[in-house]
Amino acid sequence: xxxxxxxxxxxxxxxxxxxxxxxxxxxxxxxxxxxxxxxxxxxxxxxxxxxxxxxxxxxxxxxxxxxxxxxxxxxxxxxxxxxxxxxxxxxxxxxxxxxxxxxxxxxxxxxxxxxxxxxxxxxxxxxxxxxxxxxxxxxxxxxxxxxxxxxxxxxxxxxxxxxxxxxxxxxxxxxxxxxxxxxxxxxxxxxxxxxxxxxxxxxxxxxxxxxxxxxxxxxxxxxxxxxxxxxxxxxxxxxxxxxxxxxxxxxxxxxxxxxxxxxxxxxxxxxxxxxxxxxxxxxxxxxxxxxxxxxxxxxxxxxxxxxxxxxxxxxxxxxxxxxxxxxxxxxxxxxxxxxxxxxxxxxxxxxxxxxxxxxxxxxxxxxxxxxxxxxxxxxxxxxxxxxxxxxxxxxxxxxxxxxxxxxxxxxxxxxxxxxxxxxxxxxxxxxxxxxxxxxxxxxxxxxxxxxxxxxxxxxxxxxxxxxxxxxxxxxxxxxxxxxxxxxxxxxxxxxxxxxxxxxxxxxxxxxxxxxxxxxxxxxxxxxxxxxxxxxxxxxxxxxxxxxxxxxxxxxxxxxxxxxxxxxxxxxxxxxxxxxxxxx
Numbered sequence: 001x002x003x004x005x006x007x008x009x010x011x012x013x014x015x016x017x018x019x020x021x022x023x024x025x026x027x028x029x030x031x032x033x034x035x036x037x038x039x040x041x042x043x044x045x046x047x048x049x050x051x052x053x054x055x056x057x058x059x060x061x062x063x064x065x066x067x068x069x070x071x072x073x074x075x076x077x078x079x080x081x082x083x084x085x086x087x088x089x090x091x092x093x094x095x096x097x098x099x100x101x102x103x104x105x106x107x108x109x110x111x112x113x114x115x116x117x118x119x120x121x122x123x124x125x126x127x128x129x130x131x132x133x134x135x136x137x138x139x140x141x142x143x144x145x146x147x148x149x150x151x152x153x154x155x156x157x158x159x160x161x162x163x164x165x166x167x168x169x170x171x172x173x174x175x176x177x178x179x180x181x182x183x184x185x186x187x188x189x190x191x192x193x194x195x196x197x198x199x200x201x202x203x204x205x206x207x208x209x210x211x212x213x214x215x216x217x218x219x220x221x222x223x224x225x226x227x228x229x230x231x232x233x234x235x236x237x238x239x240x241x242x243x244x245x246x247x248x249x250x251x252x253x254x255x256x257x258x259x260x261x262x263x264x265x266x267x268x269x270x271x272x273x274x275x276x277x278x279x280x281x282x283x284x285x286x287x288x289x290x291x292x293x294x295x296x297x298x299x300x301x302x303x304x305x306x307x308x309x310x311x312x313x314x315x316x317x318x319x320x321x322x323x324x325x326x327x328x329x330x331x332x333x334x335x336x337x338x339x340x341x342x343x344x345x346x347x348x349x350x351x352x353x354x355x356x357x358x359x360x361x362x363x364x365x366x367x368x369x370x371x372x373x374x375x376x377x378x379x380x381x382x383x384x385x386x387x388x389x390x391x392x393x394x395x396x397x398x399x400x401x402x403x404x405x406x407x408x409x410x411x412x413x414x415x416x417x418x419x420x421x422x423x424x425x426x427x428x429x430x431x432x433x434x435x436x437x438x439x440x441x442x443x444x445x446x447x448x449x450x451x452x453x454x455x456x457x458x459x460x461x462x463x464x465x466x467x468x469x470x471x472x473x474x475x476x477x478x479x480x481x482x483x484x485x486x487x488x489x490x491x492x493x494x495x496x497x498x499x500x501x502x503x504x505x506x507x508x509x510x511x512x513x514x515x516x517x518x519x520x521x522x523x524x525x526x527x528x529x530x531x532x533x534x535x536x537x538x539x540x541x542x543x544x545x546x547x548x549x550x551x552x553x554x555x556x557x558x559x560x561x562x563x564x565x566x567x568x569x570x571x572x573x574x575x576x577x578x579x580x581x582x583x
Contacts, residue, residue, distance in 0.1 A: 120355055
């Protein structure tokens with residue numbers, strides 16, 4: 001047994017080492033050289049993925065598409081390199097913008113590190129599996145009267161006791177559950193995965209073993225649940241399938257007629273597939289689904305629960321290229337062929353989607369509020385009564401922020417008033433006003449005393465989190481620095497474009513006239529008699545000016561890039577480019 005475990009561990013080590021070496025090699029492989037700088041294959045792939053829907057789309061792009069993007073990216077990098085070598089990054093205006101970006105970005109990065117990452121890793125691990133569960137619901141409002149709460153828990157306890165005594169879960173659900181769908185499904189919730197239900201229910205389900213039920217009621221916003229886990233298995237990201245649909249025949253009143261004949265027709269077609277007949281040809285001959293007839297019945301990729309349940313249940317049990325049928329749904333009879341499947345994607349490919357999914361949940365709001373409250377307690381955050389009273393006095397409780405011009409409402413001296421304090425730091429009125437300029441949550445809320453306090457508390461969140469960020473020295477974090485550098489690069493290229501290119505694009509009256517004469521055919525119009533006439537220059541001058549500026553900008557940019565490519569010789573490794581997205 002020990003020998004087997006050691007061998008397994010050794011093999012696992014080898015697999016992980018290979019995967020790691022592949023990822024590292026992609027990061028280190030030089031795709032292009034820009035003078036003394038290098039663009040790696042990994043860097044190129046990361047940037048390219050920002051321009052496409054997903055990695056499959058990137059894999060399907062032609063080498064010409066990838067080469068075109070690479071040249072655009074090289075041009076971008078050349079501008080950045082030139083700007084940095086010229087010291088443009090030290091421009092006071094740019095430094096001010098960078099400081100403001102860090103002030104607003106640091107709290108976001110901090111929240112991702114200290115709250116989000118832990119939760120989405122948990123979400124990712126759970127999403128590797130799909131579960132099937134049944135439940136019995138006992139209604140209980142979110143803020144019940146004591147007697148209602150007692151009665152609900154007593155009822156839930158009696159249900160659990162019946163299950164402990166061996167009663168069938170579905171039968172008990174039919175008798176006691178107050179879920180309106182119970183008569184149709186006996187309490188069965190079908191397959192789902194993490195992130196598709198409320199946290200309390202999800203935690204209960206994923207903690208169960210298949211066949212077990214909760215021995216205590218699970219409290220959610222919907223009431224009390226007794227939950228049974230009926231299945232748990234590895235999950236596919238999505239599958240692809242084709243089908244042949246044989247619709248039921250109906251009379252003028254919509255009633256199904258000759259259901260036996262329709263079923264027999266579907267069965268005969270299914271038997272043809274088992275005899276080796278080409279599925280796509282059978283689709284052309286027999287399907288009643290006009291939308292998929294011309295593409296061999298293809299339904300594209302879809303995930304669990306996207307299709308109606310009988311169809312879904314059947315197709316997810318199939319192996320690739322296996323056919324099943326006839327399957328009855330409300331649309332008719334289906335013969336289904338599974339044509340492909342996608343495995344659950346690795347964490348780094350799902351991280352952003354998981355982050356966005358988690359941040360839309362109530363759990364995230366609860367986790368965020370607790371995190372901020374803990375930080376405020378740690379740093380002794382407190383409101384300044386004098387400042388709060390002053391702010392209240394400036395507002396009419398029947399009005400909202402949207403009713404005021406805040407800049408003219410307060411003097412420069414007013415803006416220095418302290419509204420809150422924490423750990424030796426002041427939150428001033430100017431901080432609150434800046435917060436209101438970017439946070440629109442309070443725009444239409446009556447400015448009562450409670451609203452004013454909520455505004456100041458909300459404005460205090462960012463300074464408190466910046467304090468925590470400084471304490472953790474997050475500016476030494478590699479990911480933070482990479483994102484900051486991306487932002488700086490964007491500013492540098494914008495400044496280069498403004499100073500080096502747009503500032504030099506000049507259009508004179510003679511230029512406009514010359515361009516007009518050379519492109520006169522573009523500015524023609526047909527009169528009511530059908531005669532072609534040219535629009536006068538004054539009528540199209542603004543349009544010509546814009547077009548001419550774009551032309552001159554492109555010419556100026558080309559000359560600038562050509563000069564940079566001479567200054568920083570560019571070399572592209574075509575063999576490495578051909579390897580992009582191959583693994």
